[in-house]
Amino acid sequence: MLCAPFQCANTVKVKEFLLKHFLIISEVIAVVIAFAWPLPGSKLSHSTISLCIVALIFLFTGLKLKTDELKSVYKSADVVLVCCATSLCITTLIPGYIVHQLPFDDKLDGLDDDSFSFGPTELKLGIILFNCAPATIATGIIMVTGAEGDVVVAVAVSTITNIAGCFVTPLLFSLFVDAEAMKQDSTKLLMKLGLSLLLPLFVGKVLAMSFAPVRKFVKDHKRKIGLIQSTGICVILWIKLSTSVKKGTFELIALTDILILIGIVIACHCLLLLLNFIVSISFCFKREQLSVMLLLCSQKTLVLTAAIATALPEQIGDSALILLPCFIAHPLQMLIDSFLIQPLKSSPHFPLCVPWFCAKCRAAEETDRTEDYEAGKDNIDEVVANPGATGINMDTMNNDKSTV
Numbered sequence: 281m282l283c284a285p286f287q288c289a290n291t292v293k294v295k296e297f298l299l300k301h302f303l304i305i306s307e308v309i310a311v312v313i314a315f316a317w318p319l320p321g322s323k324l325s326h327s328t329i330s331l332c333i334v335a336l337i338f339l340f341t342g343l344k345l346k347t348d349e350l351k352s353v354y355k356s357a358d359v360v361l362v363c364c365a366t367s368l369c370i371t372t373l374i375p376g377y378i379v380h381q382l383p384f385d386d387k388l389d390g391l392d393d394d395s396f397s398f399g400p401t402e403l404k405l406g407i408i409l410f411n412c413a414p415a416t417i418a419t420g421i422i423m424v425t426g427a428e429g430d431v432v433v434a435v436a437v438s439t440i441t442n443i444a445g446c447f448v449t450p451l452l453f454s455l456f457v458d459a460e461a462m463k464q465d466s467t468k469l470l471m472k473l474g475l476s477l478l479l480p481l482f483v484g485k486v487l488a489m490s491f492a493p494v495r496k497f498v499k500d501h502k503r504k505i506g507l508i509q510s511t512g513i514c515v516i517l518w519i520k521l522s523t524s525v526k527k528g529t530f531e532l533i534a535l536t537d538i539l540i541l542i543g544i545v546i547a548c549h550c551l552l553l554l555l556n557f558i559v560s561i562s563f564c565f566k567r568e569q570l571s572v573m574l575l576l577c578s579q580k581t582l583v584l585t586a587a588i589a590t591a592l593p594e595q596i597g598d599s600a601l602i603l604l605p606c607f608i609a610h611p612l613q614m615l616i617d618s619f620l621i622q623p624l625k626s627s628p629h630f631p632l633c634v635p636w637f638c639a640k641c642r643a644a645e646e647t648d649r650t651e652d653y654e655a656g657k658d659n660i661d662e663v664v665a666n667p668g669a670t671g672i673n674m675d676t677m678n679n680d681k682s683t684v
Contacts, residue, residue: 473591
């Protein structure tokens, strides 16, 4: 059946909108179904199912992981090193420490009912876990591309931090949780993470490197693979929320707790942007590198946080409540950073620092002045030596000089 041109155009626009915002829309659907009818999801609450979904997600992550760009970033190795250190350390420890000091309590256990708090401890742990995660794999790179930033550096930083994050994120998160609870099941946790994260990631990368048809398949179906990964994440959210709703966990959480949580999440992301901006000034990064710091290193991936939350011991807390801040923070960070793309794209290219404060910039500025002087001197000598080649009439210049 043929459709009118404007109808076809509208259909294409709707399809593109749904595909572009598939993850957010799927999250909303998962939440609605979990609260409206929690029984099916709660029946699938066995940890093996969630771990299998996580393994599938990281298998596709390994297939899509780009390591070829690592060979071409040796000229920007210092920038990549700073970006990786910022993403994995500075933007995790500082906000993690601040959030850890906020007044959250064990409402779910019926403790401290009369004291002021921002909500149950699981919400605090969810915020900390999200901040301990590495940079995003796809979203940040797309935003850096839109801001005309250094895409090669962005891909390298995303690749390195996500591989290292499989080891670093659980260690950083353990600094802010009950050490005894982590210690009891540490071996089981490492086995779960190894089987569901590292092994599928390694297998996916080996398959992509070894077989050309696999690489072609991934290239041709990149968007579909991303949709499968997003669906897997939302299925985990649906299972965890359904289980918690069935237990009655959310009955003890007030609307004010959710609003406070959103405020803390927004404040944390603004803090990450500020920290990365300060680091960029300190190292005199150019606009292209600043785009990587703000649009990639300030963002945190949802895939790894969901995987780790799924594998956490039950003694730490309700996994659905730990996941809740992660699923709130992920779309909010994309929304906030989307407003930075155009300003970064139109900002100047010179290093963003104070020349009289930075010795590196003072030296670079002096070198530029010297080069400009030498270039101008060479041009003048060339004009005097061969005025005809430059199209300049020396007699006219001399007459003008006499007139003056």
